[in-house]
Amino acid sequence: xxxxxxxxxxxxxxxxxxxxxxxxxxxxxxxxxxxxxxxxxxxxxxxxxxxxxxxxxxxxxxxxxxxxxxxxxxxxxxxxxxxxxxxxxxxxxxxxxxxxxxxxxxxxxxxxxxxxxxxxxxxxxxxxxxxxxxxxxxxxxxxxxxxxxxxxxxxxxxxxxxxxxxxxxxxxxxxxxxxxxxxxxxxxxxxxxxxxxxxxxxxxxxxxxxxxxxxxxxxxxxxxxxx
Numbered sequence: 001x002x003x004x005x006x007x008x009x010x011x012x013x014x015x016x017x018x019x020x021x022x023x024x025x026x027x028x029x030x031x032x033x034x035x036x037x038x039x040x041x042x043x044x045x046x047x048x049x050x051x052x053x054x055x056x057x058x059x060x061x062x063x064x065x066x067x068x069x070x071x072x073x074x075x076x077x078x079x080x081x082x083x084x085x086x087x088x089x090x091x092x093x094x095x096x097x098x099x100x101x102x103x104x105x106x107x108x109x110x111x112x113x114x115x116x117x118x119x120x121x122x123x124x125x126x127x128x129x130x131x132x133x134x135x136x137x138x139x140x141x142x143x144x145x146x147x148x149x150x151x152x153x154x155x156x157x158x159x160x161x162x163x164x165x166x167x168x169x170x171x172x173x174x175x176x177x178x179x180x181x182x183x184x185x186x187x188x189x190x191x192x193x194x195x196x197x198x199x200x201x202x203x204x205x206x207x208x209x210x211x212x213x214x215x216x217x218x219x220x221x222x223x224x225x226x227x
Contacts, residue, residue: 001218003210006077006130008063008123011207011219012171018196023058025173025193026050030057030209033218041188049185052175053104055216057209060171063123064160065211066131077130078208078221084126085206085223091115095199096171098189103177105186106170109201116169116203119225123206124163134159 012019014031021039023029027050029036038046068074094111101108109116134155142155151161162168173193174185208220 001210001212003212003218005065005067005211006074006220007061007065007209007211007217008081008127009059009207009209009217010062010169010171010203010205011057011059011209011222013204016196016198018193018198019058021193021196022171022173026054026058028054028057028216030059030217031219033216039192041192044185044188049174049177049181053172055214056172057217058171059207059209059217060169062120062206063127064163066159068130069132072130077127080127080130081206081208081221081223084122086226088119088122088225088227089115090225091119091203093201093203096197096201098173098186098194099170100182100186101168101170103182104172105174105177105182105189106172107197108168108170113169117167119203119206120167120169121164124158124167128158131159 011030012022014020014023024036024039025046027035027038027047038050068077093109093113093116095109096107097110098105099108139155142161143152147155147161151166154163154166155161158164173189177185203225205222205224207222209217210220211217
């Protein structure tokens with residue numbers, strides 16, 4: 001399979017109860033590379049709620065999607081990912097909660113995130129030699145949304161606005177929703193998903209993923225955090 005872009009994600013373990021529910025909630029299994037049936041929830045069109053984030057699968061972005069430089073290879077990228085993961089110990093978080101990020105819902109960490117932020121920053125910096133520069137069209141599109149000076153500097157230096165100090169770990173669970181729908185969906189997720197979440201919550205590996213021609217992301221390899 002040919003991939004247009006690559007990214008470094010945290011992809012939850014496929015065998016856990018909570019990730020099975022959340023994968024079905026989104027409707028795309030990034031590990032298996034296939035669609036899955038949404039859970040049936042009275043009065044809620046889950047497919048519509050999750051249409052926008054579906055193609056990415058259940059994940060948190062650590063290094064945003066990027067095109068591979070012409071002078072770099074996938075095998076070199078894989079080797080560097082393995083070395084990077086070998087420098088870091090697993091990250092332990094108090095727990096996750098369903099939170100509102102503007103007009104969409106996501107799982108966000110509760111408690112100290114310094115180790116997590118350091119891991120994400122290393123992913124951005126250490127793997128940047130593999131990233132082809134963002135096109136002028138992409139840069140203009142991101143700037144059109146309105147960026148702070150810090151975010152604009154990140155876009156220039158790293159190809160994405162929301163990295164380093166602007167990074168906020170999150171696992172997206174919906175697209176943009178109206179305020180009444182936000183409240184409704186958050187209630188459903190608090191009832192159906194939150195009781196399944198482990199506390200404390202640990203991150204034990206990083207995942208290299210690829211974006212296929214149809215825009216869907218697929219698991220390529222996991223790298224254990226073993227530092």
